[in-house]
Amino acid sequence: MPAEQVDYTPAPLDRDATFYVAGHRGLVGSAIWRLLEKEGFTNLVGRTSRDLDLKNRDQVFAFFEETKPKYVVLAAAKVGGILANDTYPVDFLSENMQIQVNVLDAAVKAGVDRLLFLGSSCIYPKLAPQPIKEEYMLTGHLEPTNDAYAIAKIAGILQVQAVRRQYGLPWISAMPTNLYGPGDNFSPEGSHVLPALIRRYDEAAKTGAATVTNWGTGTPRREFLHVDDMAAACLHLLEHYDGPEQVNVGTGTDVTIKEIADTIAKVTGFTGTTEWDTSKPDGTPQKLLDVTKLTNAGWTAQISLEDGMRSTVDWYHQHADTLRT
Ligand SMILES: NC(=O)c1ccc[n+]([C@@H]2O[C@H](COP(=O)([O-])OP(=O)(O)OC[C@H]3O[C@@H](n4cnc5c(N)ncnc54)[C@H](OP(=O)(O)O)[C@@H]3O)[C@@H](O)[C@H]2O)c1
Numbered sequence: 001m002p003a004e005q006v007d008y009t010p011a012p013l014d015r016d017a018t019f020y021v022a023g024h025r026g027l028v029g030s031a032i033w034r035l036l037e038k039e040g041f042t043n044l045v046g047r048t049s050r051d052l053d054l055k056n057r058d059q060v061f062a063f064f065e066e067t068k069p070k071y072v073v074l075a076a077a078k079v080g081g082i083l084a085n086d087t088y089p090v091d092f093l094s095e096n097m098q099i100q101v102n103v104l105d106a107a108v109k110a111g112v113d114r115l116l117f118l119g120s121s122c123i124y125p126k127l128a129p130q131p132i133k134e135e136y137m138l139t140g141h142l143e144p145t146n147d148a149y150a151i152a153k154i155a156g157i158l159q160v161q162a163v164r165r166q167y168g169l170p171w172i173s174a175m176p177t178n179l180y181g182p183g184d185n186f187s188p189e190g191s192h193v194l195p196a197l198i199r200r201y202d203e204a205a206k207t208g209a210a211t212v213t214n215w216g217t218g219t220p221r222r223e224f225l226h227v228d229d230m231a232a233a234c235l236h237l238l239e240h241y242d243g244p245e246q247v248n249v250g251t252g253t254d255v256t257i258k259e260i261a262d263t264i265a266k267v268t269g270f271t272g273t274t275e276w277d278t279s280k281p282d283g284t285p286q287k288l289l290d291v292t293k294l295t296n297a298g299w300t301a302q303i304s305l306e307d308g309m310r311s312t313v314d315w316y317h318q319h320a321d322t323l324r325t
Contacts, residue, residue, distance in 0.1 A: 008170035010242050013041075013071060013114065013235075020045045020069035022054065022103055023076030028118060028176070030183045031231040032073055039235065045069060049076070054099040057106075064106040072115040073234060074103050074156075079185075081192050082145050089148035096152035104159050108167055115171040116238055117160045119153040119246060121289055122146045123175060131252070131290035134175070134245050143284070161244045170242050174234060177250035177289050181227030181308060182315035186323050193257070194224060197264050198309075198316060205270040212265070212272065215280035218258030223250045223288050226308035229301045236299040250289040251301040260305075267310045 013019075019036060023029035024046030036044055045067050052063055054076050078095040085092055100117070107115055124132045125140030137157070142150045157173045164171060180194040191199070197214070204212045233249045241247060261274055294300075316323075 005244065006164050006168045006170050006242070008242050010170075010238075010240050012239050015040045016042050017070035018043045018045060018067055019071040020067060020073075022047075022072065022074045022099075025183075026075055026077075026079070027179060027181065027183045027185065027227055028230060029073070029075035031181065031227040032075060032234055035228070035231040035235060054102055055095060057098075057102045060102040061106045061109065064110040064112075068110055069107075070113050071238070072103070072107055072112050073238075074100065074115065074117050076103070077118070078149075081196070085146040085149050092146070093148035093152050096149065097155060100152065100156040100159065104156070104163065107171075108163055108169070112169070112171075114238055115160070115169070116234055117156050117171065117173040118234075119157055119173055119175045120150070121175055121177050121248070121250075121287065122150045123153050123157070123246075126284065130286045131288040132248070133290045134248055134293060137246070157246050164244050172237060172241060172243065173246035174237055174249050175246050175289070176230050176233075177223040177225050177248070177287075179225055179227045179230050181312050183227070184312065184316075186316060193222070194260065194264075195316075197261060198268065198313060201261070201264045201268040201270045202313065202316065204272060205268045210272045211275050212261075212270065213275045213277050214257070214261060215277055216257065216282040217278050218256060218261060218274075218276045220257050220282050220284065221254040221286040221288065222257060222260070223252075223254040224260070224305060224308075225250050225301060226303040226312075229303050229308075232302070233294065233299050237294075237297060240299075241297040245293070247293050247297065248289040248291050249294055250291050252289070252291040252295070254286065254288040255305065263306055263309055264313075267306070267313050 021029050021033050024033045124136050126143040128136045160171045160173050163169050184195045185191050186195045186199050
């Protein structure tokens with residue numbers, strides 16, 4: 001048996017055990033929380049960053065000592081788009097390292113039974129062959145604009161593997177593709193491509209603008225997963241998968257940015273034309289995860305891009321006054 005292979009058979013989680021969702025107000029954490037409530041978990045624990053700053057090691061250890069969670073999903077992280085990552089690399093490296101190391105160390109001390117660490121597809125090399133398999137991690141150079149964040153996430157995956165090896169705890173890691181959905185960050189500075197496009201098209205629809213101009217040619221291909229699907233995948237993995245290697249979580253299919261823009265124009269009711277500023281860079285031509293491992297574990301995505309986008313735009317409208325800035 002390889003060193004990181006622990007003697008554990010995945011099984012349904014105990015609905016009455018204490019389950020800590022770190023980052024329960026975020027895009028991913030809130031979706032996991034909603035799902036766990038729906039699935040009958042009776043003892044969910046969450047703390048805002050204001051109540052428990054996960055960078056504070058003493059506070060984190062005291063929290064684990066007090067609550068003794070049996071299960072943990074680590075969905076708390078400093079997250080942002082390209083601009084934020086490129087501008088504040090120290091924050092993305094240092095804060096994420098601190099959060100992870102504190103939570104994982106405290107979880108070892110508390111003997112947490114099952115833990116899911118969330119990373120991101122940016123851990124893979126910039127020029128990885130497509131679709132990207134889990135085994136491509138650490139086989140090439142990272143995308144420089146978010147390398148600090150990616151290195152922190154890679155360290156988290158290795159720490160989970162090291163805990164398996166040293167302590168025999170059946171902890172796992174999942175690497176989601178681009179996520180979207182209710183609870184997303186629509187702020188102009190911090191947002192990812194999809195909420196940024198929703199905001200842009202929605203504003204254009206409201207003001208009756210004739211055109212929307214997007215960066216690049218619109219030809220790069222990207223994969224998007226609705227966050228409710230992501231939450232379902234997380235619970236599925238916790239109950240059906242065990243292994244040292246991180247598991248990619250995506251739909252297995254990608255679309256062009258142009259197709260995405262057209263869908264967003266449709267669901268926001270924008271009737272003007274879209275122009276593409278081809279003097280601006282395009283980014284990587286394709287980014288698609290290979291989801292064979294996830295499919296073999298018995299899970300596939302359920303929410304179509306148009307349905308998912310529609311519910312996201314509805315949520316965006318309903319929460320216009322309380323969006324993150
Ligand atoms: N969004 C995506 O497209 C995407 C794609 C791939 C992977 N992921 C991964 O999924 C995870 C969650 O991302 P997300 O999109 O849900 O991010 P998010 O919406 O920004 O939420 C992150 C959460 O982390 C919490 N947090 C941040 N710093 C903290 C601290 N010092 N102490 C305590 N809590 C802290 C925040 O809590 P408060 O609200 O209380 O401040 C926030 O709710 C991350 O690991 C990310 O890498 C996301």
